[in-house]
Amino acid sequence: MTRYPALILASVLTASSLQAQTTAEARESLQAGQYEDAADAFRTILENDPSSYDVRRDLIRALLATGKYEASELLAREAPAPSSFANTLGEILVLRGRVEEAAKAFQESIDANARDALTAEVNLAELLFSQGEIDEAMTRFDRFIDIYNTSDGRLSATELVAVGRAVRYLGRTNPDLFQDALRAFDEAASIAPMWHEPRVRAGELFLEKYSSTDAQSEFEKVLGVNPRHPGALLGLAKALEFDGTSDAGRVLGQLLEINSNHLEARALLASQHLTRERYQDAYEQTEMALAINPNSLVALTTLAGAHLLTGDLEKFQQVRERVLQLNPRYSGLDTKLAELAVQTRRYGDAVTRAEAAVELDPYSWTAWGLLGMNELRLGDVEQGKTHLMRAFEGDPYNPWFKNNLDLLDTFERFEIHETDHFELFLHGTESSLLATYLAPIAEEAYESLTRRYGGEPLLPVRAELFPSHADFSVRTLGEAGLGALGVSFGRVLVMDSPGARERGDYNWASVFWHELAHTFHLAISDNLVPRWFSEGLAVHEQRKARQGWGHQVTIPFLRALAEGKLKKVSELNDGFMRPDYPQQVIFSYYQSSLVFQVIEDRYGFSAIRQMLEGYRRGATTAELFE
Structure with missing residues (x-):
């Protein structure tokens, strides 16, 4: 009989070691992104030991990764010690837009001094910030500096991430603190190398500060271990979108296969559709996002953008008012809509929306920059420079602000030559000679296009020609590297001068004609003409102006046609906004120009004018082509 206790002890130890082994395997599955397998294993373990904090926490993580929010909420509520999961419950409630309940849950965690109380502190501060209680939130964030400074290196990885998140917000008034936020994330990653959140947070911060390369590096480190990590996939998609590649949509597709309820992925996909002017697709994605969280500021912003870009101003205003009820100081909607306006060539709307954003939040440096850059695009150089300087003072990491300000410092070296309809802004080293040739071409193009379109743009048209392609690129995008030769913002044209290219390599007169055609298209359509329509029509105008001008048929184009790649x-x-391969943009110029050649040959040029007026x-393109 004396042997039975030993046998019982042995069986208990064996069961305990087996459970530990199973838990370790489940955790490995979780870290590798095998969420379904991990959830099944954790659920089995939890049935045998409902009091295990770590197992319940990891089961909730696995369920959240795949969008099972209701099941996650139930698990958090059923915890034997409710306050230990109050913060987790609050995070789940935030995902569903139940912010009042979330605030109470965060406060419960703080009051109970739960093990994740510091995370609850930053969650509550972020929630207050998202509701427009910015002063209260910033006071709470500021406490984290003292927490870090008095910790003597004793903070855990989760606490360091909380510090980094708080300090990141403080960077809006002190940009030097972004470095401290990054340091906190790096320290957390070194303490817990298999916990992915610190690297995802660091990647998000790099992207916020315009370092896409560093951001992608952080996200790819996570994806190398867990190729299905939702946060890393979303971050990578945002970085690819930042770089303007077509791969962002593919990555979002991967993410939505893992978690079809990922709201930010739905909203980003909807935003992509808006920039491509695929409005119905944008509405569908936005509706799915709002079904997850009807109070999401991100999703409501996208919905407002869809209404604004489709001309439904009444619904736009209703959504904007709803957003401001949720957060009276939320500048993100107007900032995002200013960005969308730029991407759809509505530069006046971009100024209007940026002005609204800075009125709501004078610390929105992105909005100040958008305001300044778009004032420059509309020809208001002095006002644009003033607002860019203010933006750069608040956000010295922004390369577009700095590049534009550096370029503006060189404007004193340029001279203005006036003609009947133009203000030619030319560099002093070439202005006299270039004006001699440019002025007659400009007036000829103006008279020709006025006869064809039967209307005039706002005058005078300002044409800026830069002897440095890098300067032209900065004037257009804010950074070097633009592959185009010219851009029309409406009554402001910007392009390379002949001096920016090798002799014989550049038909500047043809490019000028092309860009001036855009000026007419934007004026007649009130900036509502789609990109492909205006580009194709401008190439068509080049070929009408002179034999040999504009894009011509090439063997690679014919090969792409034969292979079904058009x-x-x-x-x-x-083909212009999200090309599938490098040459597709060039092919799309020529292909779209053929559309207008056919229309003018069959129906006359009046049909094209009527479409622009439509x-x-x-009216939509489908309606105009019926």
């Missing part, structure tokens, strides 16, 4: 006419905007009235 876009349908209804998808030509994607866009001004709010």
Whole structure:
């Protein structure tokens, strides 16, 4: 009989060691992104030991990764010690838009001094910030500096991430603190190398500060271990979107296969559709996002953008008012809509929305920058420079602000030559000679296009020609590297001068004609003409102006046609905005120009004018082609 206790002890130890082994295997599955397997294993273990904090926490993580929010909430509520999961419950409630309940849950965790109370502190501060209680939130964030400074290196990885998150917000008034936020994330990653959140947070911070390369490096480190990590996939998609590649949509597709309820992925996909002018697709994605969280500021912002870009101003205003009820100081909606306006060539709207953003939040440096850059695009150089300087003072990490300000410092070296309809802004080293040739071409193009379109843009048209392609690129995008030769913002044209290119390599007169055609298209359509329509029509105008001007048929184009690699006419905007391969943009110029050659040959040029006027009235391309 004396042997039975030993046998019982042995069996208990064996069961305990087996459970430990199973838990370790489940955790390995979780870290590798095998969420379904991990959830099954954790659920089995939890049935045998409902009091295990770590197992319940990891089961909730596995369920959240796959969008099972209701099951996650139930697990948090059923915890034997409710306050130990109050913070987790609050995070789940935030995902569903139940912010009042979330605030109470965070406060419960703080009051109970739960093991994740510091995370609850930063969660509550972020929640207050998102509701427009910015002063209260910033006071709470500021406490984290003292927490870090008095910790003597004793903070855990989760506590360091909380510090980094708080200090990141403080960077809006002190940009030097972004470095401290990054340091906190790096320290957390070194303490817990298999916990992925610190690297994801660091990647998000790099992307916020315009370092896409560093951001992608952080996200790819996570994806190398867990290729299904939702946060890393979302971050990578944002970085690819930042770089303007077509791969962002593919990554979002991967993420939504893992978690079809990922709201930010839905909203980002909807935003992509808006920039491609695929408005119905944008509405569908936004509706799915709002079904997850009807109070999401991100999703409501996208919905407002869809209404604004489709001309439904009444619904736009209703959504904007709803957003401001949720957060009276939320500048993100107007800032995002200013960005969308730029991407759809509505530069006046961009100024209007940026002005609204800075009125709501004078610390929105992105909005100040958008305001300044778009004032420059509309020809208001002095006002644009003033607002860019203010933006750069608040956000000295922004390369576009700095590059534009550096370029503006060189404007004193340029001279202005006036003609009947133009203000030619030319560099002093070439202005006299270039004006002699440019002025007659400009006036000829103006008279020709006025006869064809039967209307005039705002005058005078300002044409800026830069002897440095890098300067032209900065004037256009804020950074070097633009592959185009010219851009029209409406009554302001910007392009390379002949001096920016090798002799014989550049038909500047043809490019000028092309860009001036855009000026007419934007004026007649009130900036509502789609990109593919205006580009194709401008190439068509080049070929009308002179034999040999404009894009011509090439063997690679014919090969792409034979291989089925050209876009349908209804998808030509994607050929410019989201090309599938490098040459597709060039092919799309020529292909879209053929559309207008056919229309003018069959129906006369008046049909094209009527289509431009139709866009001004709010008609869609499908309606105009019926």
